[in-house]
Amino acid sequence: MADCTTDEEIDAALERAKAFESFPRIVEAVYRPEPGLEFLMLRLSDGRRLLIPREELGELKDATPEQAVDLKIGLHGVDIWWPQLDDGLYLPDFLEYRWGKVRAGVAA
Numbered sequence: 001m002a003d004c005t006t007d008e009e010i011d012a013a014l015e016r017a018k019a020f021e022s023f024p025r026i027v028e029a030v031y032r033p034e035p036g037l038e039f040l041m042l043r044l045s046d047g048r049r050l051l052i053p054r055e056e057l058g059e060l061k062d063a064t065p066e067q068a069v070d071l072k073i074g075l076h077g078v079d080i081w082w083p084q085l086d087d088g089l090y091l092p093d094f095l096e097y098r099w100g101k102v103r104a105g106v107a108a
Contacts, residue, residue, distance in 0.1 A: 023078070024044040024045050024046040025078060026043070026044060026045075026073050026077045026079075028042070028043040028073075029041070029043075031065075033068060038068070039051050039052055040052045040068075042080075045077065059082065063082065063085055066084075067084040068082065070083060
């Protein structure tokens with residue numbers, strides 16, 4: 001017998017999708033390799049601007065400034081990818097880790 005998805009599972013997935021729609025997206029991402037102060041600047045769809053020091057980004061631990069500058073915003077604006085590093089940052093997880101669910105924009 002094939003696995004079937006229940007109506008309850010479908011309803012739960014639709015509710016998760018609705019909550020995700022209201023989550024902030026990355027509108028702009030710029031890495032600044034300033035001597036003595038390297039940081040990632042994110043501008044989010046809800047108006048927030050985040051300045052994240054390099055030392056708080058494990059994804060950039062061993063990156064050169066040239067590798068760190070080469071970043072791409074994902075299709076839906078919820079992630080950043082560093083192609084030269086084959087690594088990325090998922091915004092919902094980062095915001096929850098950094099500020100918790102309520103401040104991150106996630107319903108508790």
